[in-house]
Amino acid sequence: MAMLGLMLVAALCLGSASAASLGAVLTEGGMVSGDNYGVSGLFRYMDVFKGIPFAAPPGRFEKPKPHPGWDGILKAKDYRKRCLQVNLVQTETRGDEDCLYLNVWVPQGRKEVSYNLPVMVWIYGGGFLVGASNGANFLDNHLYNGEEIANRGNVIVVTLSYRVGTLGFLSTGDDGIPGNYGLWDQHAGIAWVHRNIRAFGGDADNITVFGESAGGASVNFQLISPKNKGLIRRGISQSGVALCPWAVNRNPREFAELVATRVHCPTDDKMAACLKMTDARTLTLAGSLNMHASAAAPVVQKLVLSPVIDGDFLPDEPANLFVNAAEIDYIIGANDMDGHLFAGLDVPSLNQPLHSTPLEDLKTLVAALTKEKGPQAAxxxxxxxxxxxxxxxxxxxxxxxxxxxxTDYIFLVPTQAALYQHNSVATTGRTYSYLFSQASRNPGFPSWMGADHAEDLQFVFGKPFATPLGYWPKHRDVSGYMIAYWTNFAKTGDPNKGESKVPVTWPAFNQETHQYVDINHRMGRNSVKQKMRLRFVNYWTNTYASLPTIY
Known part of the structure; x- marks a missing residue:
């Protein structure tokens, strides 16, 4: 046994000595070097590059420009600062204007470096107000660490930054400050990946863009914008699409004038020039949730710093642009209780187990969400x-x-509308629908609680494997299922076909069968279902939409 142990140690040492690694990589800006280390699996390694610039430090309210490059070898070993944004309680700012960087995870075998791997580019959520390419961090455990996806799915994972809040999405509704700077940043990052990923062992013609919440809506915007023609092969939108009521600001001038007033700028033809000269942190704070709308308004109605129809990146209403994604494979889904996070803020009694929620609170909420259509809609x-x-x-x-x-109003019904929209115009592109229903791990929630907003993230990024003591075996099951579906899809355009085994065959969505897969740890033959909440989808997309707008 002792001899066997020595042989194993020797084999591991030999494996590590001959570990495949890219070393320094030549990009369009110059050479970059990252880290290489062993990961779970026999003779598996990971090359990781953190903080590679994909554009120059952005100018105020300007589209991103190419990075001028650097001399020598850039050490890409640390995450860069997030883009300038408000903190979670909206009282201070954090981050920096110089923030357009991305991170790359490349899985390697023992001897030969990887070649022609599928590429998955992550776009984070955060209401277009907050977020970072590495995600939330606790004890150096970053939410958007791409290692588990890359290693288990044998794909390259890229996470990128983009401007948020005032600096990313303020628009005067004209040529002064057209807006959509955050979307342009995402586009610049995707284009950089397309131009440079071959040097990392990636297939530039097989890029899947995936994201959650505002990141999911961003994925949708990237797929339907004519600016990305030929850059993206597939997309995955988790709990967010371009058709969500919070995804497009159709009256940007009103909010721009409110921000201008708060930072002591005029609201006439000198407004744009003044805003461009105003201190960045002052501007960022002026765009917080607390600065507009009535205090009683539902949270979703306060999310107004969002993309606009600018005649450039988005030349038309999103619903009219899906034809640009006709050849793109697309997975779209939501969590079964995505709206709980918002409902708990709008109706505080919801999360008080010993207290009932008055019926009037429900009626008040419904009236507020349907205000533009009047009392009949409510x-x-x-x-x-x-x-x-x-x-x-x-x-x-x-x-x-x-x-x-x-849940229905903010997330689920719009995702279903996007599914039907994509499927109706698709030529070679396939459409897949899912519902994520893994019960919440929050011990304070009631027994009937399903998957809250953003609860899918820990499973997609493999946290039950990375931090096993915090999870049960069932959580590793559902995490394994999601990584398998997502990475198979990135490889082949079919979540069932690839290197990873899946628990049940996920049928493509069409308007005859309306099929979707219900994702949780108990997956089996009953997980394929039909007509997701069809009664409520019909109400919101047909009955409600046909009512005249009053306000």
Whole structure:
């Protein structure tokens, strides 16, 4: 046994001595070097590059420009600062204007470096207000660490930064400050990957862009913009699409004038010039959630720093641009209780287990969400969500209805609309639909609680494998399923076909069968379902949409 142990140590040492590594890589800006280390799996290694600039430090309210390059070898071993943004409580700022960097994970075998691997580019969420390419960080455990996806799926993972908040999405609605700078940053990052990823062992013609929440909507915008023609092969939108009610600001001038007033700029033809000269941190704070809309308005109605139809990156309404994604394979889905995060803020009694949620709170919420269509819309919507109740609804029925209303309105129904839209115009592009329903791990939530907003992220990024003590085996199961589906899809355009085994065959979506897969740790033959919340999808997309706008 001792001899066997010595032989194993010798083999491991030999393996590490001959570990495949890219070493320094030549990019268009110059040479970059990263880290190489062993990962789980027999003789598996990972090349990691953190903080590679994909554009020059951005000018204020300007599109990104090419990076001028550097001399020598750039050490790409540390994450760079996030783009300048408000903190989570919206009272201070953090980050920097010089922020257009990306990170790359390249899986390697023992002897030969990887070649022609599929590439997955991650776009983070955060309401277009906050976020970072490395994600939340606790004890150097970064949420958007691409190692588990790259290693388990044998793909290259890239995470990129983009401007958010005022600096990323303020628009005067004219040529002064057209807006969409965050979307242009994403585009610049994707284009950089397309031009440079071959040097890292990637297939420049097989790029999948994936993201969650505002990142999911961003993926949708990137797929349908004519600016990305030929750059993207596939897309995955998790809990966010371009058709979400918060994804497009159709009255940007109003908010630009509000920001201008708060930073003491005029609101006439000198507004744009003044805003461009204003201190960046002052501008960023002026675009916080606390600076606009009535305090009683639902949170979703305060998310107004978002993309605009600028006649350039987005030349038309998003619904009219899906034809640009006709040849792109697309996975679209949502979490079954995506709206819970927002509902808990809008209706505080929701998360107080010992207190009932008054029926009036539900009616008030419905009225606020349907305000533009008037009282009739609120009455019809309330009728839809209470149609199964008896004369005296239970405490749980009312609370669940609050969550369902916000989930449907903010996330689920728009994702379904995008599915139908993509499928109706697709030529060679395939469409796949999913619902993520793994019960929340939050011990404070009620027993009926499903998957809250952003709870899918830990599973997509393999946290149950990276930090096993924090999870149960069932969580590793669902994480393995998601990584397998996502990376198979990146390889082949079919989540079932690739190197990774999946628990159930996921059928493509079409308008005859309306099939989707329900993702959780109990996956089996009953996980393929049909007509996701069709009654409520029909209400919002047909009945509600056909009502006249009053406000």
């Amino acid at each position: 009455e019809l919507a309330y009728g839809e969500y209470s149609h199964t109740w008896g004369k005296k609804p239970t405490k749980e029925e009312i609370k669940r209805a609050v969550v369902e209303v916000e």
